Amino acid sequence: xxxVNVRIPAEARERLAEIAAAEGLSLGAYLARLADSLLTPAxxxxxxxxxxxxxxxxxxxxxxxxxxxxxxAELDRRLxxxxxxx
Numbered sequence: 001x002x003x004v005n006v007r008i009p010a011e012a013r014e015r016l017a018e019i020a021a022a023e024g025l026s027l028g029a030y031l032a033r034l035a036d037s038l039l040t041p042a043x044x045x046x047x048x049x050x051x052x053x054x055x056x057x058x059x060x061x062x063x064x065x066x067x068x069x070x071x072x073a074e075l076d077r078r079l080x081x082x083x084x085x086x
Contacts, residue, residue: 003028 020030
């Protein structure tokens, strides 16, 4: 595996290094593990499509794009209300 240099603010690097050290990892090992745990936008879209297909097969749930937009907006409203109520 080859190494690369990534420029980030010093504060972010120090924070990541502290988190990595607390988990007994080098910064490089921590970042590699973090990268393996995250999904790309394409992977997230594929997972969402699979979930929609499973729901449709299981119970016929198949919202239209407009209904999905409404549901997403409602979820955003609820999340905003919860996160700002702290």
